[in-house]
Amino acid sequence: MAAAGAPVRVPVAVALRVLGLSRQGYYQWLKAPVSQRDWDDAHLIDVLYDLHADDLTLGYRFLTDELDTEHGIIASENRVHRLCRIAGIHASHHRKRSKPGSTGPAPHDDLLAVVD
Numbered sequence: 001m002a003a004a005g006a007p008v009r010v011p012v013a014v015a016l017r018v019l020g021l022s023r024q025g026y027y028q029w030l031k032a033p034v035s036q037r038d039w040d041d042a043h044l045i046d047v048l049y050d051l052h053a054d055d056l057t058l059g060y061r062f063l064t065d066e067l068d069t070e071h072g073i074i075a076s077e078n079r080v081h082r083l084c085r086i087a088g089i090h091a092s093h094h095r096k097r098s099k100p101g102s103t104g105p106a107p108h109d110d111l112l113a114v115v116d
Contacts, residue, residue, distance in 0.1 A: 045087045047071055048080070052089045059091035060084045 016026055044067075051066050052058060058066065060081040067073040067080070084090065 041083060044073065044075060044080075045083050047073065048083060048087065048089055056092040060089075063089075 012026065013023060016023055047067065048063055051063055051070070061077055063084065064075060064077050064080045067075055
C-alpha cells in the first residue's frame with residue numbers, strides 16, 4: 001500500500017481501517033482501477049467535445065440527437081447532460097440583459113400618486 005521507495009510500509013488492512021475502506025473494495029479496485037462505464041463516459045465526452053466544437057450553440061438535447069444521427073451512439077439526455085456538466089460543455093447563448101436604471105421615462109402617469 002506504500003510507494004516502492006517509501007521508508008515505512010504500512011499493512012493494507014491497517015491503512016484501509018484508518019481510511020474507512022473495505023479490503024474487498026480495495027482489491028476490486030486494484031484488479032480493475034477503471035471501470036468499463038468510466039471508459040465509455042470518457043469516450044462519449046471526447047465525442048461530445050468534437051460535436052460541440054463544430055457548433056457552439058448546441059445544448060445537451062441537440063448533442064444527444066447529433067450523437068444518434070452522426071455517430072450512431074444512443075445515450076439518454078440525462079447521461080449526456082451529466083457528462084456535459086462534468087466536462088464544462090454548455091451552449092453559448094446570451095440573453096440580452098437590461099442595465100439597471102436605463103428603463104427610460106414612464107409611459108403613463110402614476111395614477112396612485114396623483115391626489116388631485
